[in-house]
Amino acid sequence: GGDEDGAAGGGDQKYIAIVSKGFQHQFWQAVKKGAEQQAAKEGARITFEGPATEADIEAQVTMLTNAIAKNPDAIGFAALDSKAAAPLLEDAKSRNIPVIAFDSGVEGDIPVTTAATDNKAAAAEAAKHLSELLGGKGKVALVVHDQTSKTGIDRRDGFVEWMKANAPGITLLPPQYGGGDQAKSADITKSIIASNPDVAGIYGANEGSAIGVVKGIEEAGKKGIKIVGFDSGKAQIDAIKDGTMAGAITQNPVGIGEQTVAAAMKVIRGESVPKVIDTGFFWYDKTNIDDPKIAAVLYQ
Amino acid sequence: MTTPTATTETQPVAGGVSLSLRDRLQQFLAFASLLVIFVVFSIANSNFLTYGNVLAILYSTVVIGTLALGTTFVIITGGIDLSIGTGMALCAVMSGVMIVNLGVPLALGVLGTILFGGLLGLINGFNVAILKIPPFIATLAMMLVAQGLALVLSHSTPIYFNDVPAYSKISRGNLIPDFPNAVIVLTAMAVIAAVLLNKTILGRYTYSIGSNEEATGLSGIDVRKWKIIVYTFAGLFIGLAGVMISARLGSAQPATGMGYELQAIAAVVIGGTSLAGGKGSVVGTMIGALIISVLNNGLQIMSIPQEWQNVILGCVILVAVYADMMRKKQT
Amino acid sequence: MTTPTATTETQPVAGGVSLSLRDRLQQFLAFASLLVIFVVFSIANSNFLTYGNVLAILYSTVVIGTLALGTTFVIITGGIDLSIGTGMALCAVMSGVMIVNLGVPLALGVLGTILFGGLLGLINGFNVAILKIPPFIATLAMMLVAQGLALVLSHSTPIYFNDVPAYSKISRGNLIPDFPNAVIVLTAMAVIAAVLLNKTILGRYTYSIGSNEEATGLSGIDVRKWKIIVYTFAGLFIGLAGVMISARLGSAQPATGMGYELQAIAAVVIGGTSLAGGKGSVVGTMIGALIISVLNNGLQIMSIPQEWQNVILGCVILVAVYADMMRKKQT
Amino acid sequence: MDGTESLLRATAVSKSFPGVKALSDVHLELRHNEVLALVGENGAGKSTLMKLLSGIYTADEGEFFLNGERFEPASPRHAQELGISIIHQEFNLMPDLTVAQNIFIGREPRAGGFFLSERKLNARAADLIERLQLPLEPWSPVGGLTVAKQQMVEIAKALSYDARVLIMDEPTAALNEAEVTTLHALIRRFKSADTGVIYISHRMDELKKIADRITVLRDGQYVDTVDTAATSMKEVISLMVGRALRTDAQPEGVREDREVLLSVEGLSTKALLKNVSFELRQGEILGFAGLMGAGRTEMARAVVGADKADSGSIRVRGRPVRIQSPADAAKHRIGYLSEDRKQFGLMLEQDVNANITVSSLSELFSSFGFMKDRAMRAKSRQYVDSLRIKTPSILQTAKYLSGGNQQKVVIAKWLLKNCDILIFDEPTRGIDVGAKEEIYRLLNDLAAQGKSIIMISSELEEVLRMAHRIVVMSEGRVTGTLSAAEATQETVMHYATLRPDENPEDAAELGLELDDPARTVDGSR
Numbered sequence A: 001g002g003d004e005d006g007a008a009g010g011g012d013q014k015y016i017a018i019v020s021k022g023f024q025h026q027f028w029q030a031v032k033k034g035a036e037q038q039a040a041k042e043g044a045r046i047t048f049e050g051p052a053t054e055a056d057i058e059a060q061v062t063m064l065t066n067a068i069a070k071n072p073d074a075i076g077f078a079a080l081d082s083k084a085a086a087p088l089l090e091d092a093k094s095r096n097i098p099v100i101a102f103d104s105g106v107e108g109d110i111p112v113t114t115a116a117t118d119n120k121a122a123a124a125e126a127a128k129h130l131s132e133l134l135g136g137k138g139k140v141a142l143v144v145h146d147q148t149s150k151t152g153i154d155r156r157d158g159f160v161e162w163m164k165a166n167a168p169g170i171t172l173l174p175p176q177y178g179g180g181d182q183a184k185s186a187d188i189t190k191s192i193i194a195s196n197p198d199v200a201g202i203y204g205a206n207e208g209s210a211i212g213v214v215k216g217i218e219e220a221g222k223k224g225i226k227i228v229g230f231d232s233g234k235a236q237i238d239a240i241k242d243g244t245m246a247g248a249i250t251q252n253p254v255g256i257g258e259q260t261v262a263a264a265m266k267v268i269r270g271e272s273v274p275k276v277i278d279t280g281f282f283w284y285d286k287t288n289i290d291d292p293k294i295a296a297v298l299y300q
Numbered sequence B, C: 001m002t003t004p005t006a007t008t009e010t011q012p013v014a015g016g017v018s019l020s021l022r023d024r025l026q027q028f029l030a031f032a033s034l035l036v037i038f039v040v041f042s043i044a045n046s047n048f049l050t051y052g053n054v055l056a057i058l059y060s061t062v063v064i065g066t067l068a069l070g071t072t073f074v075i076i077t078g079g080i081d082l083s084i085g086t087g088m089a090l091c092a093v094m095s096g097v098m099i100v101n102l103g104v105p106l107a108l109g110v111l112g113t114i115l116f117g118g119l120l121g122l123i124n125g126f127n128v129a130i131l132k133i134p135p136f137i138a139t140l141a142m143m144l145v146a147q148g149l150a151l152v153l154s155h156s157t158p159i160y161f162n163d164v165p166a167y168s169k170i171s172r173g174n175l176i177p178d179f180p181n182a183v184i185v186l187t188a189m190a191v192i193a194a195v196l197l198n199k200t201i202l203g204r205y206t207y208s209i210g211s212n213e214e215a216t217g218l219s220g221i222d223v224r225k226w227k228i229i230v231y232t233f234a235g236l237f238i239g240l241a242g243v244m245i246s247a248r249l250g251s252a253q254p255a256t257g258m259g260y261e262l263q264a265i266a267a268v269v270i271g272g273t274s275l276a277g278g279k280g281s282v283v284g285t286m287i288g289a290l291i292i293s294v295l296n297n298g299l300q301i302m303s304i305p306q307e308w309q310n311v312i313l314g315c316v317i318l319v320a321v322y323a324d325m326m327r328k329k330q331t
Numbered sequence D: 001m002d003g004t005e006s007l008l009r010a011t012a013v014s015k016s017f018p019g020v021k022a023l024s025d026v027h028l029e030l031r032h033n034e035v036l037a038l039v040g041e042n043g044a045g046k047s048t049l050m051k052l053l054s055g056i057y058t059a060d061e062g063e064f065f066l067n068g069e070r071f072e073p074a075s076p077r078h079a080q081e082l083g084i085s086i087i088h089q090e091f092n093l094m095p096d097l098t099v100a101q102n103i104f105i106g107r108e109p110r111a112g113g114f115f116l117s118e119r120k121l122n123a124r125a126a127d128l129i130e131r132l133q134l135p136l137e138p139w140s141p142v143g144g145l146t147v148a149k150q151q152m153v154e155i156a157k158a159l160s161y162d163a164r165v166l167i168m169d170e171p172t173a174a175l176n177e178a179e180v181t182t183l184h185a186l187i188r189r190f191k192s193a194d195t196g197v198i199y200i201s202h203r204m205d206e207l208k209k210i211a212d213r214i215t216v217l218r219d220g221q222y223v224d225t226v227d228t229a230a231t232s233m234k235e236v237i238s239l240m241v242g243r244a245l246r247t248d249a250q251p252e253g254v255r256e257d258r259e260v261l262l263s264v265e266g267l268s269t270k271a272l273l274k275n276v277s278f279e280l281r282q283g284e285i286l287g288f289a290g291l292m293g294a295g296r297t298e299m300a301r302a303v304v305g306a307d308k309a310d311s312g313s314i315r316v317r318g319r320p321v322r323i324q325s326p327a328d329a330a331k332h333r334i335g336y337l338s339e340d341r342k343q344f345g346l347m348l349e350q351d352v353n354a355n356i357t358v359s360s361l362s363e364l365f366s367s368f369g370f371m372k373d374r375a376m377r378a379k380s381r382q383y384v385d386s387l388r389i390k391t392p393s394i395l396q397t398a399k400y401l402s403g404g405n406q407q408k409v410v411i412a413k414w415l416l417k418n419c420d421i422l423i424f425d426e427p428t429r430g431i432d433v434g435a436k437e438e439i440y441r442l443l444n445d446l447a448a449q450g451k452s453i454i455m456i457s458s459e460l461e462e463v464l465r466m467a468h469r470i471v472v473m474s475e476g477r478v479t480g481t482l483s484a485a486e487a488t489q490e491t492v493m494h495y496a497t498l499r500p501d502e503n504p505e506d507a508a509e510l511g512l513e514l515d516d517p518a519r520t521v522d523g524s525r
């Protein structure tokens, strides 16, 4: 079908279909919020969809298929597995629908631009801070959200690799995976504490994992374990403010959403965009949490 | 004295039999297995059998256990309830909306949430009993609807109970020193459920309907009414589980819940309740729920690589259920 | 001629009755509903009824549809198979290991994967039929084991079929121009399954076991053997689904699969197969699977906000099944 | 084959179940070309012995010989291969399959290897049904058939095997005189120099007609084997129950002047019933007679709201009532005992206590929703004793009771519930002669207390012996109402065989105007 205005219907309002890696989680809601804000600013219309978990690759591919069927003016896409989506991206290209990748890269040259954070580097930053907090020695555990998604792997490997390379005094326990479920991550944390009473630091690789670690330590009634987290959200911010959590890495989800839509509009208008838009990451702790620059990238 | 069929020797679990405690426990599928698993972990790792860890196991059983209790009734009638997981999330959100957003007093808010769970159950019951929609479909629909509504009502954002510190006490507080309230709540619920199932006409009709719905109806019992009651009752437990999980987390998480239904149903079935209806027990369900949490905890304590944990979990569940079937056949 | 009880009105779906095609279609729960849903979406959005989008719907039905076909047999025997989702992931990984890591020729690798699925089914069948473990538990255990093994075998990393471009063609290629092979595969499988269910002794015994297992056994049929065959047969479909999904994605994703079992079972049940066994049809299952994918697609095409999509999905499933029950009662 | 050797012989057979010694040191001999009847009270061990012969249970002790050769049936299939075909007391049918599919299950005609030939299957079934003259259609689903027709499917199935020994466990419990006659003819045709039949029945009247010899069991023990020709039924009964029974009883307490309790007017259903009207009086036993499919069961189900009635009104004590479910009926103190105990009567997986008390739970045994366990058990025990239900305890699971004892449990359920109107559909199905007398006595007592009873029965003698008045049905209509004095075998049968739909004379006799006067006699009478 070649009719250009497609589902947009409303005059020449541009329509951007965004297919993300998730939908229900806070992080993705913040991305969505950023995208909506930018769309409102530019007078565009967006839809934002994502599968229930980061393992639902087929569901994401189907969502992308359906997005293309709607003939949008541009597509924003955060690939769970970029190879799986390759033929669809070809299809989009043949229909002249520009694709803006966000959150993580999409292999190949189809995406006009990529607005992403380097998760590995961000995780390394978390490792660096935890190592400093522990004075370079002690047992450290990882509670990761999952072991196969790109974010899960990068945030685990970035952390582990930095520790191995730079902190010989730190013993890493095998990573445990809690699916990002707070209750499950809390239970895992308690098991870790029970079997390693001398654990000195724990790293939670996303919001749910990090909060789970906090809850688990609270429930175990254990004091003095250093926690570093990832992402933001009210519970994590509170935990940092009251000192339960030492600090966390945050990306800029709202910024990612904004940049994605902004780039899409530029492409639609025929303007040029850089190949890579680094949306950055930040370490935040008690000391800088109220800093306006940091506060702006945190979501509640 | 051996007999051809496996079931022959099963004493009627439903009410009324005065057997020694040991005999009674023996009846529950997988009870011995739970003991064996527990002992094995205790020997294998010294960190397993500590007061703190045992509490952690119990504490981690609370939400699934609560859901499983209500579901036991539904499954005994021959039905199923897939809506318990996301229904719980919706109830948690409701609790947040009432207590945090609307400022409803704590006790009232908790009661309201439990009743709201009952309402979800009532709708399930109506669809199953009056509209005669197969329970799997009726509750699958409710599962989807609840999942969506939880997001809609919360605007896809967690609702935090920070301003109501007493709320978290429902789960984490210690009415008994060093013993979390959540475990007390679960215990109390198990006792209530057991009494209802074994000592009241609700329980008897639950078994009757599951045994032979048509015969029960022709015996002059209003099957539709009692089915609605059973689903509503299970709904109350969904509401309570919503309170317990949000109290534990200090927030209502709208996106959680999916997958809890399978775990709760698994606990019920491992505990010896038949999906075909007519058979089952509260003690069995609690044993089933404990088997799952003991295994999860023990495997983590022993630092088994996580990809192997599920493999072992699966095998142990199989062996546990099989061993208990054999044991019961022999006695 | 109408008769008093609800069951009486159901025409025997199992073979033998020569009815007109219209009558036969009418028998399948929810067929009219599928039509209505389809027409509503076609009117509501011009992007819906395009060749490309209809193909997209069919294409997105392939994996769930394949799983649902095998599961139909299991459910008609009165059993259930929870291992189809993660089992599929394990089969996909097996395919990757064989074809990519070990360099097994494509055709052999695909065949091997399907047979490996059969092996998983065989183990399920053994546990259910010989060890007499309730199907829910036996297949739950397999679900966990398969989930773990998929991670172990793949070292928790996807296996990419980049070097075997022909592999993706199994799903994405076009033997018929502009028509993906995957849809042809699904159609062929549906035809095979329908023939097996209606025209062979396998199908007859499948119905018979589900209808009255004891009586079937007393009629001199080796129930254990046939149950093992049915589960193994369903396993072959798990293997095929593993091939189809990894061919679609161009990679074997070890973590995917969880939740597929629920969708496949839902397709079967919406299609009118009873979880109590004895009743069901392949056409019904395909209709059920299509209802789910048409709804998912239509709601996305119409750009309904995602949090509302599930709410609507749940309600429509409920109404669809109810409406069809009513329609059948009247005729 | 040694001509002098018996066809089937069992010696010193014992079998125990937990808490029950079902058989001890029993022997049995079936000769060629004979029908051996096996009789005994409920729970005497008849079905158990047959299940041993057909490979469902294995004996604790004892030996079996077939044509002099020792055999040990290992499975139902094995027994079948040996030529032993059995009709079980409880049906073993697949409700979702058709009649033809049920009959030939496991022996389906193939269209090459793995594939079925449905056409051949139906043709073969049609042949068989035709040959056996059974009122069945090969393609109807068995789940929708009445109990009697299901029984016929079982019979057809058993006869379709090329059997040497045919075992029939109460094949006539659900059948009417006419069908019983058909069955007897089938059996006579079946028995030959190579074959024999073991026939279990509680209907003493038919033993004289069909059995050559009778073996009696009591309490799991062998009592005696007698020649039918040389023995009176009285003697057989006293062998069975260990005492003599009165069998010449008459209806008790017949009076005309009772007030009407239940009146049914113009009851019609889509399927069958046409304008059914009758009155039931206080303290009356109202018999319902008719041939199979006459609509008695359907009438009862419509009255209690189990099935939907299209039109008609029901009054209780003169006041119109709306009954839409059995629960509504229970509110008006109307109870219905179904003819199909397995499907509609019992909760097989529950214990005897739960089964007996279920319908009276809320009114007799509950305070604030809690069950009065002790009172329940006391009542259950009382009924187990008074109906002489043979069970190791009231906590025995119902499915492990013998067929007749299961039936008694269902009866006990309704005797315990305090109903004003009791509708009993084939209440004595499968119950032994001794216990029948006991049940008759209880029913008479209930009537004497002022309860009203509708008794649907296919055993004409039973109706004649019990009913104060008899309503006769045919083809969904009431064709006659007889007082006890008017009722005889002949008058009842006359009304039961009126077929106004086919026969204008019958219609005229009933004063009916048929919608389709063009229809003529089809000669089927």
Ligand SMILES: Nc1ncnc2c1ncn2[C@@H]1O[C@H](COP(=O)(O)OP(=O)(O)OP(=O)(O)O)[C@@H](O)[C@H]1O
Pocket: B008, D017, D018, D020, D021, D022, D040, D041, D042, D043, D044, D045, D046, D047, D048, D049, D089, D390, D391, D400, D401, D402, D403, D404, D405, D430, D432
């Ligand atoms: N599977 C079983 N488990 C326990 N007890 C059983 C089982 N089967 C039969 N019994 C018991 O064995 C005894 C004999 O039962 P059986 O069914 O042989 O009696 P029957 O002579 O056929 O009686 P009926 O005339 O009532 O059919 C009964 O007391 C019954 O309760």
Ligand SMILES: Nc1ncnc2c1ncn2[C@@H]1O[C@H](COP(=O)(O)OP(=O)(O)OP(=O)(O)O)[C@@H](O)[C@H]1O
Pocket: C003, C004, C005, C008, D143, D144, D145, D146, D147, D148, D149, D176, D271, D272, D290, D291, D292, D293, D294, D295, D296, D297, D298, D299, D339, D458
């Ligand atoms: N449970 C049932 N399911 C389906 N159809 C039934 C059922 N009961 C009765 N019918 C239908 O109603 C007709 C009348 O049967 P019904 O049982 O009412 O007659 P009856 O006079 O009680 O004779 P019977 O001796 O067979 O019980 C049957 O031919 C059958 O078509």
Ligand SMILES: [Mg+2]
Pocket: D046, D047, D048, D089, D169, D402, D403, D404
């Ligand atoms: Mg018997």
Ligand SMILES: [Mg+2]
Pocket: D296, D297, D298, D339, D425
């Ligand atoms: Mg009848």
